Amino acid sequence: MQSDIKASVFVAADSPDTVVNHRARLRGMSYISSASAGSIVFKDGASGATLLELKTPAGVGQSDVIIPDQGILFANQIHCTLTNVTAVTIFHS
Secondary structure (H helix, E strand, O other): OOOOOEEEEEEHHHOOEEEEOOOEEEEEEEEEEOOOOEEEEEEEOOOOOEEEEEEEOOOOEEEEEEOOOOOEEEOOOEEEEEEOEEEEEEEEO
């Protein structure tokens, strides 16, 4: 099944926050790491279950993550918390 992919940009100054305010599938992301190691945590809503936690390496640079198959389903919202990450662009449907 195919669906349209949307992009949402999220910066650390906004962290933590709801990035997508409805049911959605996280399909991938592109992030910019900082000089220190950090993490990107995705929850199903602000107080919901953690569905993905990604550790980021130390060193400024851009990395891409592709989530296989149909992605990760967030039944309520995609909520994101960044630690030592400058920004992330998520791709969702």
